[in-house]
Amino acid sequence: LAKTTQPISMDSYEGQEVNITCSHNNIATNDYITWYQQFPSQGPRFIIQGYKTKVTNEVASLFIPADRKSSTLSLPRVSLSDTAVYYCLVGGPSGSARQLTFGSGTQLTVLP
Amino acid sequence: DAGITQSPRYKITETGRQVTLMCHQTWSHSYMFWYRQDLGHGLRLIYYSAAADITDKGEVPDGYVVSRSKTENFPLTLESATRSQTSVYFCASSELGTDNSPLHFGNGTRLTVT
Numbered sequence: 084l085a086k087t088t089q090p091i092s093m094d095s096y097e098g099q100e101v102n103i104t105c106s107h108n109n110i111a112t113n114d115y116i117t118w119y120q121q122f123p124s125q126g127p128r129f130i131i132q133g134y135k136t137k138v139t140n141e142v143a144s145l146f147i148p149a150d151r152k153s154s155t156l157s158l159p160r161v162s163l164s165d166t167a168v169y170y171c172l173v174g175g176p177s178g179s180a181r182q183l184t185f186g187s188g189t190q191l192t193v194l195p
Numbered sequence: 196d197a198g199i200t201q202s203p204r205y206k207i208t209e210t211g212r213q214v215t216l217m218c219h220q221t222w223s224h225s226y227m228f229w230y231r232q233d234l235g236h237g238l239r240l241i242y243y244s245a246a247a248d249i250t251d252k253g254e255v256p257d258g259y260v261v262s263r264s265k266t267e268n269f270p271l272t273l274e275s276a277t278r279s280q281t282s283v284y285f286c287a288s289s290e291l292g293t294d295n296s297p298l299h300f301g302n303g304t305r306l307t308v309t
Contacts, residue, residue, distance in 0.1 A: 117297050126285050126300025127238070170237065172298075183228065183298070184254055185238035 087171050092190040101158045103189050105171035108152050116147060116154045119170045121188070127170060131156070158191075166193045198222075201286050201301035208276050209309055216271045216304045218286030226289045227269040228253075228298065229261065231282040238285065244269055276308045 088106040119127035133145040144157040168188040199220040240253030290296040
């Protein structure tokens with residue numbers, strides 16, 4: 084199983100860039116890396132997904148080094164509404180769905 | 196509207212009672228999942244289903260039963276509820292089998308076993 088490790092919590096201030104790193108040392112060749120955001124009393128919500136190098140969408144960027152043993156979610160200019168728990172998940176279409184287990188996530192708190 | 200809905204949103208039951216949590220999706224995704232979320236444990240996979248009539252255990256299946264007679268529904272049953280099953284339960288769906296589609300989650304059912 085591609086177990087993931089993330090920091091338990093992070094604090095930031097409004098307007099700053101936030102980088103959250105996830106370690107996944109035994110990622111498989113066909114695995115993708117997916118990040119989710121969860122607000123209280125809601126289910127996790129898809130943010131971004133990547134396989135290698137860099138992926139960017141309207142809300143975040145995902146940086147994946149060549150060895151793919153880690154990944155970094157980058158949130159530009161965070162606001163108070165970005166306070167949430169962020170999870171990284173590793174898995175792929177050729178792997179077992181049983182592998183889709185989440186770690187404990189990173190609680191991001193954005194301060195005014 | 197297309198989406199994934201869970202019911203009930205809140206449920207209180209007594210130890211030993213049977214309770215069923217419902218999950219319905221309108222995308223016709225092949226895969227469906229049940230997770231539980233407890234403080235300090237993140238999301239843990241209980242059961243998943245790759246298609247109608249195909250189910251398999253996840254990380255924490257003991258005490259739970261699932262069925263999937265129709266693609267769009269994936270109920271989770273606690274046959275004899277215990278206090279340790281007090282948790283927030285999330286259902287999710289995905290098209291994992293055909294591409295790397297991400298998981299789409301419902302808003303959860305908060306279950307309290309007294």
